[in-house]
Amino acid sequence: MDPVALDAADPLAHFRDRFVAADIVAYLDGNSLGRPLRVTRDNLVRFVDDVWGERLIRAWDEGWMETPTTLGDTIGRVTLGAAPGQTVVGDSTTVMLYKLVRAALDARPGRTELVLDTANFPTDRYVLEGIAAERGATLRWIDADPASGVTAEQVAEVIGPRTAVVLLSHVAYRSGYLADVPAITNAVHHAGALVVWDLCHSVGVVPLRLDEWNVDFAVGCTYKYLNGGPGAPAFAYVATALHDTARQPIQGWMGAADPFAMGPAYQPAAGIRQFVSGTPPVVGMLPMRDMLDLVDEAGIDAIRAKSTALTSFVFDFFDEHLERLGVRVSTPREAEWRGGHVTLDHPAFRELVPQLQKRGVIPDFRPPDGMRIGLSPLSTSFTELAAGLRIVAETLT
Known part of the structure; x- marks a missing residue:
């Protein structure tokens, strides 16, 4: 040693x-x-001087508008094992969790139970508590050992015909326990429910195969192993198979089919773009690009x-x-x-x-x-x- x-x-x-x-x-x-x-220090200066400073508002039409999906595709390719068109960047982890869990719940009409574990990160638990109160859903708790994590067997014991959504962390924030994503996802699907995976402590450090594992939804932050900096925006993964049925609840102009039509009613964009709500946090996305290049290289x-x-x-x-x-x-x-x-x-x-x-x-x-x-x-x-x-x-x- x-x-x-x-x-x-x-x-x-x-x-x-x-x-x-x-x-x-x-x-x-x-x-x-x-x-x-x-390199991020140099790139931030270059962005201020050459892109923001020189191109000004023209830069929206020259690439900024597409950054949530283009950067999302890079995250998907380099770290998630995800094909293009399924990952989008924007909002905080908390907001992304809310969007995905609400979308998943609404995609399973008639089902009223949300499953989560007692040892999960506070944000995950708090978001589901709020959604349950908002939508009249019931929380089903898995009493996980804080020194380990949630197993497929524990999930199978609590899910059933009323289960709509299961929210779990791939890596437990306290213990570091690495959950069996394929086995748990398969068990959730066998019950007819959808799964949302929190990847905050695994993206960029643990290989992921979201497409191969048939994951429905996933969310992760970018300031840990993706080095996006304090408050860097989170990402959301939504499997292609759910794009026509899942609808996120925060309808903003940037997720509309034609943002600049300024229409009287909301019409969602096709595909993953519909999960965007507000103006993309362009500056907040810059540092993670550099780290993704490094992860890709290594x-x-x-x-x-x-x-x-x-x-x-x-x-x-x-x-x-x-x-x-x-x-x-x-x-x-x-x-x-x-x-x-x-x-x-x-x-x-x-x-x-x-x-x-x-x-x-x-x-x-x-x-x-x-x-x-x-x-x-x-x-x-x-x-x-x-x-x-x-x-x-x-x-x-």
Whole structure:
């Protein structure tokens, strides 16, 4: 477990130089906010000077209008395993979740149950609570173990003829548990329901095959492993088979068949474009383009291999140094069942995380006593990870 030797053998090591350097010891929160790329700084200046500054409003007709779908297609190709015409960018993750769950619920008339799990991210739970109250639907809860995640067997136990929509996370935000998307999706379809997958903690770090897995809907943020920057817009995936029946609930002019007709009544655009509502967040889409280029260059399978090696390193360090200090692990040891982060638990972590940040080690805290070690493969070295974990151990002793 020599981090220097691991870095020397890392085929992706050269990508680290593409990121803006920070004066810290270890950045262990890449699963919450990815580092910016050096090229992004230059591209943002070029955008202000040459595109926005020179072309002004003409730039809408020269490409901006199509950015939600053109960038969506890039996300689909590079990270989702999705054919063109099924992915669109715009809005926040919360708004995208609302749109997709409402569309899925309305696409299953006569069915009144929404299925979700107790350990899912608050936004997912809150959005479904609001939709249930709004539409008179019933919530069916899966009582998932926070130290693991939702299984196909648990889903099969709660779904039935009244189930309209199942909303789950591919990678659990706290434990890092990697759900079996094909098996769960198949079980949901067998019950005649639709599934919405939250990909926030898997897109860009875990290979996805949405078309192959017959996924109905998916949503994901772009500021984690896609390095889109704080508040970068989310994306939505809607399978082609649902384009003629699914209707999103936030009818805005940019999702209309002819936005500039300024017509008296709303007529949705054909295909994935109908899931756009307001004016595209063009500036917010710029940084993720650069990261998508990097992911495409490195290859998602190679990124997954590096991610698995990094998280395995955390387990090795835990076994050797942290377990004897009373630390526990909430993340599956089996690589095939974990995403790109590892959660360590200790009663002192709530107080220690701010101390670690002062020492230049930046993880994040998740209640009740979890410290997430979030590892972005293209920007994180084994040496950096080892240095951060050593300071964690020192702080506990």
